[in-house]
Amino acid sequence: xxxxxxxxxxxxxxxxxxxxxxxxxxxxxxxxxxxxxxxxxxxxxxxxxxxxxxxxxxxxxxxxxxxxxxxxxxxxxxxxxxxxxxxxxxxxxxxxxxxxxxxxxxxxxxxxxxxxxxxxxxxxxxxxxxxxxxxxxxxxxxxxxxxxxxxxxxxxxxxxxxxxxxxxxxxxxxxxxxxxxxxxxxxxxxxxxxxxxxxxxxxxxxxxxxxxxxxxxxxxxxxxxxxxxxxxxxxxxxxxxxxxxxxxxxxxxxxxxxxxxxxxxxxxxxxxxxxxxxxxxxxxxxxxxxxxxxxxxxxxxxxxxxxxxxxxxxxxxxxxxxxxxxxxxxxxxxxxxxxxxxxxxxxxxxxxxxxxxxxxxxxxxxxxxxxxxxxxxxxxxxxxxxxxxxxxxxxxxxxxxxxxxxxxxxxxxxxxxxxxxxxxxxxxxxxxxxxxxxxxxxxxxxxxxxxxxxxxxxxxxxxx
Numbered sequence: 161x162x163x164x165x166x167x168x169x170x171x172x173x174x175x176x177x178x179x180x181x182x183x184x185x186x187x188x189x190x191x192x193x194x195x196x197x198x199x200x201x202x203x204x205x206x207x208x209x210x211x212x213x214x215x216x217x218x219x220x221x222x223x224x225x226x227x228x229x230x231x232x233x234x235x236x237x238x239x240x241x242x243x244x245x246x247x248x249x250x251x252x253x254x255x256x257x258x259x260x261x262x263x264x265x266x267x268x269x270x271x272x273x274x275x276x277x278x279x280x281x282x283x284x285x286x287x288x289x290x291x292x293x294x295x296x297x298x299x300x301x302x303x304x305x306x307x308x309x310x311x312x313x314x315x316x317x318x319x320x321x322x323x324x325x326x327x328x329x330x331x332x333x334x335x336x337x338x339x340x341x342x343x344x345x346x347x348x349x350x351x352x353x354x355x356x357x358x359x360x361x362x363x364x365x366x367x368x369x370x371x372x373x374x375x376x377x378x379x380x381x382x383x384x385x386x387x388x389x390x391x392x393x394x395x396x397x398x399x400x401x402x403x404x405x406x407x408x409x410x411x412x413x414x415x416x417x418x419x420x421x422x423x424x425x426x427x428x429x430x431x432x433x434x435x436x437x438x439x440x441x442x443x444x445x446x447x448x449x450x451x452x453x454x455x456x457x458x459x460x461x462x463x464x465x466x467x468x469x470x471x472x473x474x475x476x477x478x479x480x481x482x483x484x485x486x487x488x489x490x491x492x493x494x495x496x497x498x499x500x501x502x503x504x505x506x507x508x509x510x511x512x513x514x515x516x517x518x519x520x521x522x523x524x525x526x527x528x529x530x531x532x533x534x535x536x537x538x539x540x541x542x543x544x545x546x547x548x549x550x551x552x553x554x555x556x557x558x559x560x561x562x563x564x565x566x567x568x569x570x571x572x573x574x575x576x577x578x579x580x581x582x583x584x585x586x587x588x589x590x591x592x593x594x595x596x597x598x599x600x601x602x603x604x605x606x607x608x609x610x611x612x613x614x615x616x617x618x619x620x621x622x623x624x
Contacts, residue, residue: 162267163293164190166487167281168300169273169432172199173206174464174476175300176257181484182298183264190292191266192273192283197257199302201473203250204321209344211246212324213504216351220506227543237352240327275437278457296459296487299447300480301432303425303465311336314400317419320345329354330417334405336395338365340503342422343381347506350385357388357414359395369509369564370516372530376547376566377505385506390414427466442468451494453483461487475499500578502571507547510574513562513581516552525555529587529611531603533567535618538598544568549603551577551587551611558586569600576604587611 166182168175171193179191196203222235261268269292271285281297283290305319318326320341333349335342338360350356358365366374381387390409398407398419405419427446434441440448440456446468453461461483464476478496486492503509519526532548533539547567553560563577580590591608595601609615 161280161291161293162190163295164188164267165295166190166298166484167192167292167294167296168298169281170199170300170302170428170464170466171197171257171261171268172300172302172464172476173201173473174302174480175199175298176261177477178298178300178463178480178484179266180260180264181481182488183266185485185488185490187488189264189266190269190294191261192269192271192281194270194272196254197261197268198250198254199300200304200321201476202253202257204324206473207250207253208246208324209320209348210504211249212242213344213348215242215245216348217506220351224543237329239329239352243327246324272431274431274433275439276433278437278460297437297461298453298480298483298487299432299455299460299462299466300464300476301428301466302476303427303471305421306424306426307421308423311398311419311421312400312405314405316400316405316417317398317421319421323418323420331355332416332418333357334359334395334407334414334416334419336419336421337423338362338367338389338391339422339424340366342420343377343505344503345420345422346387347381347385347504350381350387351506355386355416357390357416359393359409359414360389360391361394363392365389365391366503366505366509368515369511370550372548372550373509373511373564373566377507377509380507380546381505425465425471427468429466444468452486452492453479453495454486459487469495470499470501472499472501496582498578498582500574502574504571507567508570510565510570510572510577511563512574512578513560514552515562515564516550519552519561524561526561527553527555527587527611529553529607529609529615531606531610531615531618533600533603536598536600536603536606538600538602539568541598542568549573549577549607551590551604551607553587553611558588560585560587560590563604565603573600573604576601580604 165187166189168179168191179189183189222232271283276282332355335346335358346356393410395407406415447462449462449467463479463483465471500512530550534545539545549565552562560581565573587608595605
């Protein structure tokens with residue numbers, strides 16, 4: 161039986177970076193993946209959705225090209241070609257992961273991993289069963305879509321993974337769940353001409369965002385993309401047949417060719433046999449860890465979605481590098497506290513640090529500064545004036561606590577905010593930092609000035 165210094169279970173955005181970092185530290189490393197290298201993110205999540213969203217943006221831009229003096233007649237959508245482009249991008253990146261692991265000397269195993277003991281891993285594959293020894297283990301098995309039991313089992317009822325494998329879009333679609341995944345896919349489909357209805361049990365979609373951000377996104381989705389948004393009511397008595405999916409929502413009925421379930425995810429621990437290693441799981445099935453990524457069992461770490469913390473691919477990668485360093489005997493380092501969040505809706509959203517609502521719940525005295533893209537030269541020149549940026553700061557110390565941006569390029573712009581908050585900059589310091597003109601990033605500087613009532617390109621607030 162071969163024994164490795166580090167065994168990584170799962171090769172997603174947490175697993176493969178953990179394996180590479182451990183190998184960089186001189187450890188002998190094995191990685192086990194039961195499906196595809198890159199995990200959910202690369203194969204059925206982040207990358208394929210963004211490929212399709214990019215294609216939908218191109219089509220939407222063509223439809224609005226006349227505003228720039230460009231006339232395009234007869235533009236149509238070939239969704240099968242879009243899927244082929246998506247698959248090509250996924251394949252390229254998946255092959256890149258394989259090559260990176262090989263270049264770093266990581267031994268790759270295909271199969272389902274389970275704990276035989278705390279330091280022995282069993283790998284079940286079509287070729288049989290293999291045992292390997294693990295001096296230390298990093299669990300990176302991720303999460304999977306939840307398919308509620310009340311939904312009928314039918315080809316017209318799918319979760320996000322199955323939806324992304326479809327080569328034809330329906331004419332009408334119900335999205336059950338108004339979270340990040342549901343809203344992203346709803347926007348993509350709507351831009352391609354699908355008539356979309358979102359049904360959300362809670363009082364609003366994207367409920368983790370501040371109210372002003374939510375209102376901007378929802379208004380654009382409803383008015384510009386013609387998405388019907390039903391909130392505060394459950395969808396009940398759901399049936400499906402060869403023609404449609406139907407259900408009651410409040411006093412009305414909703415019906416569409418397809419229902420996409422996007423109401424949550426659960427950890428992937430089935431088959432892992434964590435009890436054989438003495439691992440502790442919480443009441444939801446997530447592997448419990450401390451701020452260093454350590455489980456209750458010495459030498460076993462858990463990273464990414466499976467540990468139940470912030471479920472984002474880039475957070476999994478950050479945790480992976482920290483856990484691998486800690487497992488390899490480097491100076492112990494905690495997980496990062498500032499995790500930027502990006503949502504590829506129309507318009508896009510980016511957040512970092514504390515939201516305004518959360519800061520107030522903590523009893524902090526906060527001040528905010530906002531600047532609308534409608535007052536920004538670059539935004540006006542390219543016709544992207546929807547949205548704003550917002551700083552949340554401590555009123556006494558002037559330190560930046562959080563930020564939000566909604567609008568064009570929000571998913572890129574949030575990086576500056578995350579850096580500034582992590583560096584513990586003050587509003588004054590950020591405002592004094594020269595930002596190139598004409599750019600969207602100038603909005604951060606303008607919002608910093610606005611927080612102090614000194615914005616140059618916005619009218620002064622009316623005195624009460």
